[in-house]
Amino acid sequence: MAVFSEHFLMRDAHQPGEKIVLLVMDGLGGLPLETGGKTELETAHTPNLDRMAAEGSIGLSIPVRAGIEPGSGPAHLSLFGYDPIQYEIGRGVLEAMGIGFALDKNDLAARGNFATVAADGTITDRRAGRINTDECVRLAAKLQAATGASLPGYEVFVRPVEEHRFVLVIRGAGLGGDLSETDPLVTGKKPMLVEDQSGTAEGAHSAALVNRWVEGARAVIADELKANSLNLRGLAKDPGLPSFGEIYGLRAAAIAVYPMYKGVARLVGMETIEFAGDRPHHEIEALERMWNEYDFFFIHIKKTDSYAEDGNFDAKVHEIEAVDAVMPRILALNPGCVIVTGDHSTPAKLRSHSWHPVPTLLWSPRAMPDAVQTFGERACAGGHMGVFHATTLLPQAMAHAGRLKRFGA
Amino acid sequence: MAVFSEHFLMRDAHQPGEKIVLLVMDGLGGLPLETGGKTELETAHTPNLDRMAAEGSIGLSIPVRAGIEPGSGPAHLSLFGYDPIQYEIGRGVLEAMGIGFALDKNDLAARGNFATVAADGTITDRRAGRINTDECVRLAAKLQAATGASLPGYEVFVRPVEEHRFVLVIRGAGLGGDLSETDPLVTGKKPMLVEDQSGTAEGAHSAALVNRWVEGARAVIADELKANSLNLRGLAKDPGLPSFGEIYGLRAAAIAVYPMYKGVARLVGMETIEFAGDRPHHEIEALERMWNEYDFFFIHIKKTDSYAEDGNFDAKVHEIEAVDAVMPRILALNPGCVIVTGDHSTPAKLRSHSWHPVPTLLWSPRAMPDAVQTFGERACAGGHMGVFHATTLLPQAMAHAGRLKRFGA
Numbered sequence: 001m002a003v004f005s006e007h008f009l010m011r012d013a014h015q016p017g018e019k020i021v022l023l024v025m026d027g028l029g030g031l032p033l034e035t036g037g038k039t040e041l042e043t044a045h046t047p048n049l050d051r052m053a054a055e056g057s058i059g060l061s062i063p064v065r066a067g068i069e070p071g072s073g074p075a076h077l078s079l080f081g082y083d084p085i086q087y088e089i090g091r092g093v094l095e096a097m098g099i100g101f102a103l104d105k106n107d108l109a110a111r112g113n114f115a116t117v118a119a120d121g122t123i124t125d126r127r128a129g130r131i132n133t134d135e136c137v138r139l140a141a142k143l144q145a146a147t148g149a150s151l152p153g154y155e156v157f158v159r160p161v162e163e164h165r166f167v168l169v170i171r172g173a174g175l176g177g178d179l180s181e182t183d184p185l186v187t188g189k190k191p192m193l194v195e196d197q198s199g200t201a202e203g204a205h206s207a208a209l210v211n212r213w214v215e216g217a218r219a220v221i222a223d224e225l226k227a228n229s230l231n232l233r234g235l236a237k238d239p240g241l242p243s244f245g246e247i248y249g250l251r252a253a254a255i256a257v258y259p260m261y262k263g264v265a266r267l268v269g270m271e272t273i274e275f276a277g278d279r280p281h282h283e284i285e286a287l288e289r290m291w292n293e294y295d296f297f298f299i300h301i302k303k304t305d306s307y308a309e310d311g312n313f314d315a316k317v318h319e320i321e322a323v324d325a326v327m328p329r330i331l332a333l334n335p336g337c338v339i340v341t342g343d344h345s346t347p348a349k350l351r352s353h354s355w356h357p358v359p360t361l362l363w364s365p366r367a368m369p370d371a372v373q374t375f376g377e378r379a380c381a382g383g384h385m386g387v388f389h390a391t392t393l394l395p396q397a398m399a400h401a402g403r404l405k406r407f408g409a
Numbered sequence: 410m411a412v413f414s415e416h417f418l419m420r421d422a423h424q425p426g427e428k429i430v431l432l433v434m435d436g437l438g439g440l441p442l443e444t445g446g447k448t449e450l451e452t453a454h455t456p457n458l459d460r461m462a463a464e465g466s467i468g469l470s471i472p473v474r475a476g477i478e479p480g481s482g483p484a485h486l487s488l489f490g491y492d493p494i495q496y497e498i499g500r501g502v503l504e505a506m507g508i509g510f511a512l513d514k515n516d517l518a519a520r521g522n523f524a525t526v527a528a529d530g531t532i533t534d535r536r537a538g539r540i541n542t543d544e545c546v547r548l549a550a551k552l553q554a555a556t557g558a559s560l561p562g563y564e565v566f567v568r569p570v571e572e573h574r575f576v577l578v579i580r581g582a583g584l585g586g587d588l589s590e591t592d593p594l595v596t597g598k599k600p601m602l603v604e605d606q607s608g609t610a611e612g613a614h615s616a617a618l619v620n621r622w623v624e625g626a627r628a629v630i631a632d633e634l635k636a637n638s639l640n641l642r643g644l645a646k647d648p649g650l651p652s653f654g655e656i657y658g659l660r661a662a663a664i665a666v667y668p669m670y671k672g673v674a675r676l677v678g679m680e681t682i683e684f685a686g687d688r689p690h691h692e693i694e695a696l697e698r699m700w701n702e703y704d705f706f707f708i709h710i711k712k713t714d715s716y717a718e719d720g721n722f723d724a725k726v727h728e729i730e731a732v733d734a735v736m737p738r739i740l741a742l743n744p745g746c747v748i749v750t751g752d753h754s755t756p757a758k759l760r761s762h763s764w765h766p767v768p769t770l771l772w773s774p775r776a777m778p779d780a781v782q783t784f785g786e787r788a789c790a791g792g793h794m795g796v797f798h799a800t801t802l803l804p805q806a807m808a809h810a811g812r813l814k815r816f817g818a
Contacts, residue, residue, distance in 0.1 A: 006474055009494075013477070055444055059796075367764050368440060368448075371512040371611070371787040384766065386796025388475060395476030406762060407473055408480035408493060 006081065006395045009407070014249035017403030018336020020296045021287070022393075024079060025323055026072070027212050027305030027346025029358040033313060038312060039349060040156045041305075042376035044320040048327035049340060049361065052374040056367040059385025060357035060377075061393065063344045069355040075343035076264045078390035080244060080298075088237020089267065096167045097237055097263030099159055100272075103238050108175040110159075110235045112166040113141060113183065126152075126165040126183065127354045128227040136160040139227055146220040151209055158217075161259065165187075168232060170209065176237060177203020182214060184229035191231055205316035210235065244268040246294035248398060253290060256300035265298055280350060284326045290302060291333050305353075308346035315346055336401030337364040339393060340375070357387055412532040415490065416656050418816070423658035426812030429705045429747020430696070430803075433488060434732055435481070435670075436714030436755025438681040438786060442722060449713075449722055449757060450768055451730040451785035457736035458749060458770065464785040468794025469766035469786075470802065471506055473754045478764040484752035485673045487799035489653060489707075498676065505576045506529075509681075512647050517584040517615060517646045521567075521575040522592065523548060523636035526575030530599045530638075535592065536573040538637040545569040548636055560618055567626075570668065576640060579618065585646060586612020591623060600640055619644065620682040648815020650727045658808060662699060664692045665709035674707055693735045695779040702740050714762075717755035725757055727751035745810030746773040748802060749784070765795055773809035 032039035033151035053322045063075045064084055074084030092109035103109060103404045114127035114136070131139075140160040141282070148156050154172035161167060182191040196203030200213050210232065218229050246269075254265030257278045265272060271294075273287035283299050290297075301323055307315035323340075330338055341360040344353050359380040372379040381387075398404050439449035447559040461646045473493055482503045483493030517720035522763060523545070525534035526665075528709035540548075549569040557565050563581035591600040603619045605612030619641065628636050636689060642687040653661050655678075663674030667688045680703075684695035692708050697804060710732055716724035732749075739747055753762050768789040790796075794805070807813045 006476075007475060009474060095669045366440070366759065366763075368438075368786055369444070372791055382791040383791045384469065384796075386469065386766075386790075390795065392475035396476065396764070397476075399476035399478065404476060404478060404764070406480055408483035408498075 009140045010247050013404045018401040020397045020401045021338045023299045023340045025301045025304040027308050028123045028342025029345025031347035037376050038126030040316045044317045046324040047373040048324050051361040054373045056363035057385050058361050058380045060380045060387045061360045061390045063390045067355050069353050070344045072079050081394035091234025093236045094263050097266045099267045100257030108170045110168045110232040112168050115229045117229040123187050130163050133162045140166050140346050141384045143401050168386035175206045178204045179235035181233045202381040250296040252296040253294040255286050258302050261300040280322050280326050303344045308348040311351045337397045366400050414754050417657050422813045427810040429806045429810045430744050430747045433709045434706045434713040435718050440756035440758045448786050449725045453726045455733040455735045458784040460773040463538045463782045466773035467770050467789045467792035469789050469796045470660045470769045470799045472799045479753045479761050482629025490803040495785050500643025501671050502647045507668030507674045517579045519577045519641040521577050522640045523573040524638045526638040532596050539572050542571045584615045586615045588644040590642045597743050657805025659705040660703045661705040662703040663707045667711050670709040689731050693738050714755045719758040722757035747804045775809050
């Protein structure tokens with residue numbers, strides 16, 4: 001399946017209309033545990049989603065390309081209408097965005113992992129025994145104090161994320177290139193040096209700069225019990241994506257618990273809504289509170305994916321049911337279009353993201369009703385939306401919310 | 410959805426074969442008026458189309474792109490296998506084609522609308538009270554006589570269309586550019602000057618020329634009661650589309666009542682068949698009469714769309730039934746492939762074109778039969794053709810009519 005950028009069509013055609021809600025249950029798609037069995041979504045008791053499926057259109061979404069198992073970043077970019085093959089975003093940038101770090105266009109960002117190394121420098125634990133977040137905060141502050149001014153002409157920021165994860169940002173002129181990672185991805189090996197794969201002067205300079213920081217930083221924490229070393233991954237700059245708000249003419253906001261998903265939403269220019277709590281009904285309270293302030297709401301539900309990665313089929317089923325329970329509150333707000341989908345599939349059976357097309361529901365007063373009466377993988381295979389590329393979802397939502405002018409006479 | 414041009418495949422692979430009929434019910438796709446109800450097509454009693462659906466393959470066609478509500482021009486280009494994103498056609502060109510005006514490649518064509526203006530020049534009626542067509546004929550002749558030679562070095566043609574609509578064609582060297590329209594699209598404002606948005610010398614010259622004609626033409630009709638002014642829209646040149654006949658190796662003819670649809674057919678190089686009457690059975694009589702003369706017939710049914718734009722659900726249902734009634738006469742001619750589809754959806758519920766995928770039926774002695782026994786939107790969602798882009802329809806018809814050679818050994 002080839003993918004066409006609808007951005008220029010959207011820029012030309014958008015007009016004011018009704019509100020759009022994009023509710024993403026992370027890793028929604030699943031598999032039966034046994035032949036002849038039901039998937040997580042098919043097992044869940046979802047009277048509200050079933051009614052919405054009967055009134056609306058359903059189908060199966062391909063996040064990146066047929067057969068491709070996507071990470072969270074690319075999968076969400078697709079849902080926002082940005083082909084992730086065209087727009088590649090480094091993990092460091094996503095991580096920095098995720099903790100709300102105000103990244104400049106020229107900053108170089110990396111995802112950092114504290115690690116444990118043996119006396120000879122070989123890695124014994126790539127996650128430093130998953131130190132707790134308080135430890136992470138202490139270590140990041142220690143690194144900030146000792147290395148913040150260690151690169152003349154550059155500012156260095158070290159920020160904690162959670163557990164063993166932190167963010168490194170280097171700010172200054174002339175950064176760039178295509179930089180490799182230090183993490184060998186297995187224990188028993190030593191970390192690697194960062195190398196530039198772009199062949200540019202900028203890249204060579206940046207690689208040298210990062211290696212110098214890494215060497216100094218490792219010295220600073222060498223006396224720690226667990227986190228006595230570190231690795232950098234996903235070194236990248238903000239690719240400068242075209243603005244979601246400008247493409248679609250939408251004031252857009254994200255409602256998400258986890259930093260990563262706020263980050264990818266900010267990357268395309270959405271604002272993020274802060275709220276207390278981490279359950280689906282807390283997210284809906286935030287939606288209700290901010291309903292009049294925005295045209296478009298992205299709501300992210302994380303635990304469907306987390307439970308599936310743990311292999312916990314039943315917990316994923318219950319989380320889907322918790323989301324089903326809040327759907328009437330969304331419909332009560334009179335949206336023009338509600339989409340319920342996943343960013344990718346995460347079958348509990350596989351304990352991992354997968355490449356399977358994702359069950360998707362589009363509800364709208366203007367939707368074409370399908371023959372089906374339920375929301376599930378098998379039902380979606382016979383739905384009006386067919387098997388479609390995820391980047392075409394936003395244009396469909398725009399149309400159903402009355403937000404697109406006619407193309408041609 | 411990205412669209413790949415199958416033209417080069419068709420040029421390489423076409424061979425003689427059986428005849429193809431493409432019957433387009435304008436705005437065929439619909440919506441139920443109420444939750445749980447049926448669409449227009451599902452409501453219609455269509456025993457012949459249902460039998461053809463059972464014997465053939467059905468599916469849902471996306472005219473331009475997912476979510477995009479198309480105008481008639483782009484929607485028909487797609488059905489003929491020309492991606493309208495790639496081939497953009499100005500409305501002026503379509504209108505000129507529609508009245509059978511023999512447009513040269515270098516002609517600049519515009520759609521004209523007679524309008525009513527107040528003493529201060531502000532528009533009070535953009536359609537001059539929808540004057541009748543006799544009035545339009547008289548006014549066009551008056552303008553032709555007074556302005557035909559008003560632009561030294563250029564020929565000017567003013568031709569009536571119907572009601573308040575006319576066509577202006579300027580013929581001569583060096584015309585072009587990207588020209589704006591004079592119509593402010595609302596009453597209470599004055600018409601605008603034509604401006605060139607291409608920044609070329611050709612464009613600036615053409616804008617000046619058109620503005621000069623408009624000024625003179627308005628003076629000629631300033632004493633009229635209703636049509637005392639005019640506006641120009643869709644100023645454009647023939648984009649020079651590749652020939653339908655050459656791409657597919659087909660002698661192709663159009664059977665249509667309305668000028669617009671004859672125009673778009675001529676634009677790709679089809680011939681048009683003249684006939685008396687305006688009902689579906691008149692069009693089938695023309696088909697029977699000319700059956701031996703062509704390989705491919707495009708039959709256009711307009712009123713399914715017109716009734717739906719009026720919000721008349723029942724009249725659209727009856728028009729679909731009138732088309733169903735003539736289907737046995739088409740099959741009696743022993744075609745190799747018959748396609749029944751719409752150019753886009755026009756749900757009576759919305760009183761407008763819409764973006765919903767269009768129910769499509771492909772009947773052929775070589776078709777893969779579907780499980781379904783009826784022709785309707787919900788049935789099509791489960792059909793063999795899936796959800797497909799309209800530009801892929803002609804290649805499928807070619808195959809079913811035995812008109813394509815194998816690709817590769």
